[in-house]
Each structure stands twice: as structure tokens, then as C-alpha cells.
């Protein structure tokens with residue numbers, strides 16, 4: 001591992017504010033994530049975790065400040081094959097049925113040329129991703145006919161299939177049973193060992209807990225704790241009792 | 252002379268074949284995005300395009316396609332904004348399209364008969380030039396719909412995820428809108444502008460009764476579209492009615508059949524294949540019936556003289572041809 005100062009940054013967030021419907025949902029968030037780090041983003045419902053994640057992947061515009069991925073500002077970032085994203089939930093399923101296999105294969109689009117069929121290696125990658133989430137036997141089933149946890153596993157497979165360097169996960173294991181969470185955590189561990197960076201929102205880290213290098217706690221759109229994982233809960237608590245305004249544990 | 256030897260019927264059938272393929276192809280994407288009525292809106296707007304062609308003496312197919320593309324682009328831009336007022340804006344656009352079209356056709360001195368051939372299709376009016384335009388446009392639509400299938404699928408399935416994979420979502424949405432506009436023009440001579448949307452949506456809804464994947468829905472819908480168009484054109488010739496009506500009525504009949512068959516199939520599958528937790532569990536022992544030996548004053552022990560038999564985790568005693576096992580304060584028959 002390289003030292004913190006020289007290591008390349010996967011995600012850089014500088015003085016980020018995000019405006020949703022006229023409200024500042026994020027205020028002055030600053031954050032640097034090195035390549036290979038595994039970061040948990042914690043906080044209560046509505047604290048701005050999804051907003052941060054969605055701004056980092058370029059789905060929401062920054063009202064102020066800037067987000068960089070691998071050194072490039074997000075509006076100009078083009079190497080999306082380096083990023084895997086699991087949204088908090090499947091946004092509005094379509095009006096036509098789609099199978100598990102079809103949904104997972106759309107995770108490969110960033111590296112797929114126009115008018116080109118799937119290559120054999122890509123088909124194999126789809127099979128492997130389906131194995132990881134234990135959905136290979138349901139590959140031909142319509143996604144809309146799966147349970148919530150099974151759908152979530154499909155979304156995880158869709159993000160893993162391109163083997164990205166940076167995984168950005170918004171509550172990936174919400175509603176996923178413990179055995180599948182364990183398999184997912186093992187898959188993430190193998191990727192982290194190869195140098196994958198992980199940013200993950202979760203209320204219940206479960207088997208992922210042991211992998212976390214660092215946690216960030218959001219409260220009302222500000223970072224109130226940024227540091228080693230296990231102190232996070234208590235520190236954040238002490239911190240906000242002081243008013244939550246001072247820079248305190250901000251990096 | 253059979254109807255297949257009539258030149259105008261040959262042209263009508265070729266146009267019908269291509270319409271039957273391209274309308275459901277683009278319709279699958281529209282239905283997936285829950286924009287089933289977009290084709291209808293574009294069809295209304297295209298009426299003004301046809302009228303402009305008749306008024307200015309240029310080919311109605313060309314003016315229709317220009318106005319339809321402009322209209323589809325406007326619809327897509329309004330939709331992408333996602334404003335509540337967008338709904339009203341679309342309604343204004345649609346009704347403006349019809350009213351403007353009827354007004355302009357009146358000004359052009361053309362009667363309701365001419366307008367009707369564009370609204371509900373017409374077998375006899377597909378000219379050789381029309382046919383070349385229709386073939387070229389339909390092939391273009393099909394190449395895009397099939398070739399960009401994975402990209403268009405991703406955009407329609409989960410727009411946000413598609414954006415994070417780096418797809419140019421706005422551009423692809425615009426491609427879908429323009430393809431829908433082109434398809435409306437292609438279908439104009441066969442099913443007509445008022446019923447084109449039915450040919451985009453009904454075969455897809457029909458296919459869905461029987462399919463589970465996007466790809467099979469796409470293929471089956473195109474097949475249904477072709478059958479409905481060709482059969483509708485032949486029926487229209489024999490019955491001497493507008494082809495648009497026969498095509499759509501046939502497509503709807505197909506939907507009713509497929510919906511019935513689909514329900515029956517699903518019901519049977521549900522009966523045959525149990526849910527995972529209804530499957531008999533293997534290796535789990537049956538619950539042991541618990542029979543208390545009535546009136547058993549004797550207390551067995553290793554030295555009581557009754558033969559002791561190992562039985563799993565406990566010992567049974569052979570007692571008058573029965574097996575007795577200790578259970579709390581009483582003895583069970585085993």
C-alpha cells in the first residue's frame with residue numbers, strides 16, 4: 001500500500017453543496033477517498049447519503065463545489081467503465097418484462113461498442129456475476145417477478161459484472177438475507193484485495209463491517225465524522241452535542 | 252388475376268410488411284418507457300405535416316416526416332424537463348396538430364376523402380415513390396432498433412443507471428423519439444395516422460402475455476405486427492374497408508386470444524410448479540407421533556429384566572411386545 005499522501009485519489013469532493021427542490025441537501029461537504037479504500041457512509045434517513053452518492057456519480061448537479069473521479073471533474077468524466085453503481089432501488093421498472101440476464105448485461109454497456117454483440121468473455125462475466133449473487137438459476141426469470149431482496153442482488157450483479165475499479169453502492173444489501181450478504185462481502189473482499197475502491201452507504205453493514213477502513217457520518221447534509229470505523233457512532237454523537245458546526249473530525 | 256398480382260396490392264403488402272415490423276419494434280421501447288401514447292401524439296402532429304404537403308403541392312410523406320420529427324423532438328424535450336405543465340403542453344401540441352391539419356386541408360381545397368386516406372390508411376394510394384421512401388425509412392428504423400438494442404434497452408429500463416454507465420441518455424432518448432416519428436410516417440399509408448399508435452402498442456401488449464424477456468417480447472411483437480398487417484391488408488381488399496381498421500381489429504383480436512392463453516398457461520404453471528417453500532423437504536424426519544402408554548406403573552431401568560434396545564438418542568425397553576421409552580414422568584409407545 002502506498003502512503004496516504006502519494007496514493008491516487010479515486011473520489012475527491014470539494015466544498016460540495018447540492019440543491020434539491022430549493023433546499024440545500026448537502027452543505028460544504030469535503031471528502032477525499034484514496035484508491036483501494038473501503039469507506040462506509042453512515043447517517044440517519046434523510047441525512048443526505050443518497051444525495052452525496054448520486055452527485056458523485058453525476059446524476060445530480062452540484063450547486064457549489066466540485067466532484068472529481070480519478071482526478072477528472074465529473075461533468076467531463078468519460079471513463080465510466082471504471083465505476084460500478086448500485087442505486088438505492090430499481091428506479092421504475094419498465095413496462096416490458098426484462099430477464100435477470102438482460103438487466104445484468106446492461107452493466108457491461110460502458111465497455112460495449114455500438115452495434116456489437118456480446119463477446120464470449122462478456123457472457124462469462126455475466127455468468128460469474130450471477131453466481132456471486134446466487135441468481136444464476138433465475139437468469140431467465142423476469143426481474144419484476146423477483147422478491148425485493150432478489151432484485152437487489154440483481155442490481156449488485158449488474159454493478160459487479162464490469163469488474164470496476166470504484167464501486168459506489170447505495171444500501172446494496174438492504175433486504176438481502178444474511179447468507180447472501182456474506183457471499184457478497186466475500187466477493188467484495190476479493191476485489192478489495194485486488195485494489196478496488198468501495199464507497200458504500202449502509203444502515204446495517206453486517207458481514208461487510210470487517211472490510212471497512214473508514215466511515216463517514218452525515219448529518220443534515222454535513223459531514224460530522226470522518227475517521228476509523230468503530231469509533232464513528234460514539235464520536236458522531238459527542239460531536240453533534242457540541243452543535244455540529246465546528247470542523248472537528250473533518251479531514 | 253389474384254390480388255397478389257395487382258401492382259398496387261404488391262406495394263401495399265410490402266409497405267404493410269415493413270410497417271408490421273417497424274411499428275412494434277419501436278413500440279417495444281415506448282411501452283418499456285411507459286410512453287405508450289407517444290405514437291398517438293406524433294400521429295396527431297403529423298396530420299398538420301400531411302396538410303402542409305397537400306397545401307404546398309409537395310409530397311405529403313416528406314412534409315409529414317419533417318413535422319413529425321419536429322413534433323417528436325418537442326415532445327421529448329417537454330418530457331425530459333419533467334415539469335407538471337409539460338402534460339398540458341403536450342395536449343396543446345396534439346390538438347393543435349389535428350385542428351391545424353384539418354384547417355390546412357380545407358384551405359388546400361381537399362375534401363374529407365383525401366384526409367381519410369391518411370388517417371386510416373389506403374391500399375390504392377401507395378405510389379412507387381412512396382414505397383421507396385417507406386422501405387428506406389423502415390429499414391433505417393429497424394437497423395437502429397436492433398443494432399442499438401442493448402443501449403436503448405438500458406436507457407428505457409433504468410435511465411439513471413444508463414447515465415452512470417456513460418451512455419448519452421439524452422441523445423438516445425431523442426433517437427427513440429425520432430424513430431417513433433419516422434415510424435409514424437412509414438405507417439401512415441398502411442394503418443393511417445390515427446391508428447398507428449395501436450400498431451406500436453397492441454402487438455407488444457400481446458407478446459407480453461406469453462414472454463418473459465425483453466428480447467423475446469421484441470421479436471414476438473414484430474411477428475404479430477407483420478401477421479396483423481398482412482392479414483389486415485388482404486381483409487381490407489376483400490371487404491373494401493380502410494386497412495387501418497382491419498389491421499387494428501385483427502391485432503386486438505390477437506391480444507384477446509393471447510391474454511386468454513397466457514392466463515391459462517400461467518394458471519397451469521402455477522399448479523404444476525410449486526413455490527420453493529412448497530417443495531417437499533428431503534431428509535427432514537416425519538414428526539414422531541407421541542403415544543403415551545396408558546397405565547404403566549412399572550419403571551424400566553437397565554436391570555429391570557426387559558430387553559433394552561438402542562433407538563437413536565435413547566433406549567427403548569421391550570415390554571409385552573411393545574417398545575417403551577422414558578419421557579418425563581411417563582412412558583411412551585415407540
Ligand SMILES: Nc1ncnc2c1ncn2[C@@H]1O[C@H](COP(=O)(O)OP(=O)(O)OP(=O)(O)O)[C@@H](O)[C@H]1O
Nearest residue numbers: 020021023025043044045046047048049050051052
Ligand atoms: N427530489 C428531491 N427534491 C427535494 N428534496 C429531496 C429530493 N430528494 C431528496 N430530498 C431531500 O433530501 C434529503 C436527503 O435525502 P437523501 O435521499 O440523500 O437521504 P438519505 O441519507 O439517503 O436517506 P435514506 O437513509 O432514507 O436513504 C432529505 O431530507 C430529502 O427530503
Ligand SMILES: [Mg+2]
Nearest residue numbers: 049050051088
Ligand atoms: Mg438513501
Ligand SMILES: [Zn+2]
Nearest residue numbers: 551552555557
Ligand atoms: Zn422394565
Ligand SMILES: [Zn+2]
Nearest residue numbers: 547570575582
Ligand atoms: Zn413398559
Ligand SMILES: [Zn+2]
Nearest residue numbers: 543578582583
Ligand atoms: Zn411422552
Ligand SMILES: [Zn+2]
Nearest residue numbers: 562567576585
Ligand atoms: Zn424409542
